[in-house]
Amino acid sequence: MKISRRRFLLSSAVVGGGVLIGYSALKPSKHRRANAELATGEERYVTSFIKIEPNNKITVYVPHSEMGQGVHTSLPMMAADELDAAWEDITVEQAPAIDMFANGELVKGFAGELGVPSFLTGIVSASATSIAELMNLQVTGGSSSVRFTGESSMRTAGAAARQMLIECAANRWGVAAVECSTQLTYVQHNASGRSLSYGELAADAALLEPPTDVTLKHPSQFTIMGKAISRVDIPAKVDGSAFYGIDAQSEDMLYAAIRLAPVFGTKLVSVDAGDVLSRRGIKRIIELEDSVAVVADSYWRAKEALKLVKSEFESSDADTTSSADLFAGFERSLSDDNNSKVLEIGDADAAIDNAADVIEGNYTVPYLAHAAMEPMNCTVHIHDNIAEVWTSTQDALGIKARVAKIAGVSEDDAIFHHSYLGGGFGRRLPFNWNVIDHATLIAKEFDVPVKTVMSREDDMQQDYYRPAVASNFKAAFDDNGIVQAWHNRFTGPIQTPGASHIPYAIPNQSIRVVDGDTHVPIAAWRSVDHSQQTFFTESFVDEIAHRSGKNPYQFRMEMLADHPRHRKVLEVAAEAAGYGQNLPEGHALGIAVQESFGSIVAEVAEVSLDSNNRPVVHKVTCAIDCGWAVNPDTVEAQVESGIIYGLTAALYGEISIENGRVAQNNFPDYEMVRMADAPEIEVHIVESGEELGGLGEPSTPPLAAAVSNGLYILTGQRVRALPFKNHDFSRSTPIAQV
């Protein structure tokens, strides 16, 4: 059965809460098509993402996933402000997963930076995918929603709609448009005192072509942006009514528990289900290429039954591989000459050969799991040649296409049901398909909805991990003790170009990457390459500072003469943290700075050791230059979040490989920062007025280095391998403060 576009939208509306339509900002053909085919009753779509009803109710459609970053509030703030609407008149809706609501404009934003991150293209084909192919996306990642979609689409849509509404009012009154103004969802003619609501003008405005260029507000004209507006998603998150993918339910729903091949990339050989099928509620044992699943009328029954199912997976070369083997492989790669240039400035090799002094530092970080609070899950219902899917995802359009392909239906016959995400952090980005593929294959066996849920153990052992990386550094000093060369060799792949670059004025730099591929699947993890590279570079810069006999803060300031924004955040963070002033006995401050995703973040960590000589982080003082703040409270919340996420990784985070498989199971052996470990966090937003920077990720990168640099002062021990839990600080000798 072929469903019409209108039918599709109506069925979407059941979950989405309204009949919707979108089209790329300022594209007249889509604009007309939208109103002709899709507007119902007297509602009208006036430029993309904005629907206006006669009662002056305005709906803003957000083409990004809400996973706690506050984007369902910040993006509508941008549209509403440019529209000159009253915030009270705004209703926010999740844009449906249809091509007209693609957010691929953000690709242009990345293209203007150092390159398109691999989570948009796939790690293998990163360079082969053209930008045009990437436009049909609905991806939430790369800290891009506000700075790219917000700036390029939401503000533009609001401003264009405002101009169209003014034009209609001017025509109706027979006055010049310049004589009209807008305020709080009304157009006014000041000379005559007349006014019309946007709702009264929307039907006429929808007939106009959107202007081809619009004037955006100067910050001094903002009425909504820049204010700490309460998030629209929070009320549902305190009373249990917020809907996540895992909450999909129906009367006839079945549930699948699944066991995937424990050694990545291996296939299922045989299954012995015993008498499992005779247990209560068990419907089917399903064997897939790389897994076995039990389907039952309750998830718990399926999960308990799966424990009794014996399965054998094929053997592989990786069966005896351990983390030690993988890191030994990294060292081999690093020691040969088969590397690729990342950045070459001057002649670092010559500077090292001629140096008065050379220091070296070999750093490593382990694989990490995302461990989002909502375990990976996906519900699929294949019926009447239609595939419906419910899953928490950072890529609704991509999921829809993937499920359609595996279900064997056309994309037009796939329906994606949006939900809030119980955490994303990169796990729910494109190409991390495992639970999606399995859920779809399982659901093909039934005509009712089937919800496939990974246990926490599955989620942890079948992730796409932050890559483990090894990095070998050298720094060369001249006779005067001035650093002349920076040499970095690290294992790839590169997922976010530029993460290994440093802002410091070192005249000779050689940064090269070597092959770091293993059998462990990898993906983007909050802040992607910046999370590993910043621990490395900001730690080694600290080593250089100490070897130079300089205070680490002063050294950075001196080496950043050409980076005033870096200097400013360092200065603000250092001053607020009381850097250089007396600290409580046994406390020390470490500092680090990194630019990522368009924002520059400096962090100062106040650390000590507890009575068991374990690191304690008392406070993190952070300064972020994100250009300016659309919603200052969500800026602070994201910065706090990124710091805690980084701290969990620094203190505890380690996915290790034993016998080819992940050794960790659940939170006890993949420990998390909880209340007792959580530091006080002080956030300073430095408004430079530059272009908007990202927020979801940039506070994560500096954290590990800031803590480590503080621990070095406290203990004299330079930590070159995370996490800190693996280090013994019992024999500490504080270094003399410079």
Next chain:
Amino acid sequence: MATFNVNGVERNLDIEPEMPLLWALRDELGMTGTKFGCGIASCGACTVHVNGRAVRSCVTPVSAVEGQEITTIEGLAVVAAGTNPSAPDLSAVQQAWIDHQVPQCGYCQSGMIMAVSSLLATNPNPSDADIDSSITNVCRCGSYPRVRKAIRSLAIA
């Protein structure tokens, strides 16, 4: 047959006695506000109240709550009626969670709110050490600084 009271409503379920309360709530009763996080009582996302005390429902078999009073996030405001005059549909803790904009992804917050509500019921003015030892729920978004501020605001009030 398992019999217990959820948010003031008597429930009789034809389920195995060893089925965890979490799955009885979610899959049998369709009450999805209580979340599955780890399945081993480590993360606290599944926290509910049994006779007013916080319990991790993912490891609590329904046989252990036979005949007892269960409160879930959906019923918290009713049970805590009168604690928040400004918005009677929310308990004081829920209101503080909005006032301090605590949740991010929100997935852990049902359990967090239930744990904090239980703590404050027995210890209305907890110290930081009390908070650290009592609230051991995992929040991957790192809402901890705001959780602490929200608890303090309630303790002072």
